[in-house]
Amino acid sequence: MISTLWRRTSGTLGTVLLCLGTLTFVLPFLFTVVTSLRTAADVARSPLGFPHSLTLHNFTEAFGQIHYGRSALNTLLITGLSCLSITVIGSLASYPLARITQNWSTWVYRLFILGTSVPIFVVVAPLYLLMRDLNLLDSYAGVVIIYTAINLPVAVFFYTSFVRSIPVDLEEAAALDGCGAFRTFFVIILPLLRPITSTLLTFVALQVWNDLLVPLVFLQDPDKRTVMVNAYSFIDPHTVQPTTLFPAALLGVLPLLLIFVFLQRHVVAGMSAGAVKS
């Protein structure tokens, strides 16, 4: 009896410790939220103290400093267009790659998979020259094309392995009825790709929204900059007060947090799906 009692208390104790451990993990977050709602003077008096008065002043300040309205719209546009082009081009390409079993298609597939292990840093300099020669610097189109090229390997991997798991019977029947490849793809295959698409989209959206390097290098026009670039260029974390730093950080995360709350299941699946990107 003593042993069951012991086991039960140690079990509860473990759960409590576990919850405390998790809390420690998100403590920087909570601290960020609370601090960004306090006045600068209040924080300076005691950084860890309880807030005496709450204010939204810091947020309006940071909002203007990183030109949040404009830059958030830019980021949204780039993220949306990239997601669209990656899913359309990736799913189209995966259909023949999954269905044609010939030497050349296996090689094309391997060539795409190769791209999953190439860091963007390796191509960034020659890509800059290429975009300059094509007059695509400082344009949304250029950035969207770059994101498409970088993420195509993942998209092709996702879609191809998914299409392979769809039985071919339906398509054969459609072909006998005289349904062409184009219609077969749009009527039969595309609707089946919905779940894997939402997984892929969360993965891609997260990457594009949070990225710094590509917009930093390829978009110099102040009117086209993204949230991350503005935050990086206008805020120096070493000289700036936490009451400016933290609201800026929260504004940058806000849209993703909202998506996370509403689409939690897909986001978790999408992030674990990044596991194949090895």
Added chain:
Amino acid sequence: MFHRRRATMAAFLLPAIVIYGVFMLYPLARGVYLSMTDSLGGPIANFVGTEQYRAMADDPKVTSALWHTVLYAAVVVVSQNALGLLFASLLFRRPKVRKGLSVVLLTPTLVSPVMAAFIWSYLFAPEGGINALLGVFGLDSLQHVWLGDTSTALYAVAAVNVWMFAGYSCAIFLAGYMSVPTELLDAAAVDGASGWQRFRSVEWPMLAPALTVNVTLSLIGSLKVFEFPLVLTNGGPAGATDTLTMLVYRNVFGGGKFAFGIAVSVLLLVTVVVLSSATSSLLRLRERRI
């Protein structure tokens, strides 16, 4: 009929091949070529053979950046996966809190690296959160200029990386736990195996595939780390957090040593490919032996 059908299907590949070929494979090949020239980014590029690579080998900045990159990756891979595994094994035994807590642990993964670096640059500041917290507990002797000291800066940057992705590792380990057959765990429990014994002889071997995925992912991710050192320390103090990616960025876009920077990026590619394929084949070999 089927022949024409196949031709139409093959045409579906065209947009992907064009974009991937022009904006990924071509720059990759051109980069390797440019690393063997004296290009400054302009129209002139004379072939100079291995000159950039020899200059790289003689440059102490490159050797120390390579060392920082590998050390950083080692620290991140080990501590991120150890923490993730610890949380996963504790959560697995507690089905009631499992789902909720694992989602909470995942939230830092959503944060952009730039934003995470903002938060932590205050926490690490001399008058910042961590030192204030240490002061509250009377541990003033442990207070430290975390990012300003060459001996702690790299580890402090790595800690931010670990904070962001430990929940991610935990999620992958948890998925691995879910595939362990319950009969196996029950049998071990009936046989009276202690918690540690069960972990050591049943769970740990069964988690081998999850470990492979986790180690490979965190290794590749940490070898190409950029935003954390850029925002937190900008490579300082005294180059203590200069990584290969930082050198690439600085040389290509600000140093006037364009071709040299590209040569460093080729070194980065070789490092990533060699280390990641070596570890993943080692881990796969281990999976088969278990």
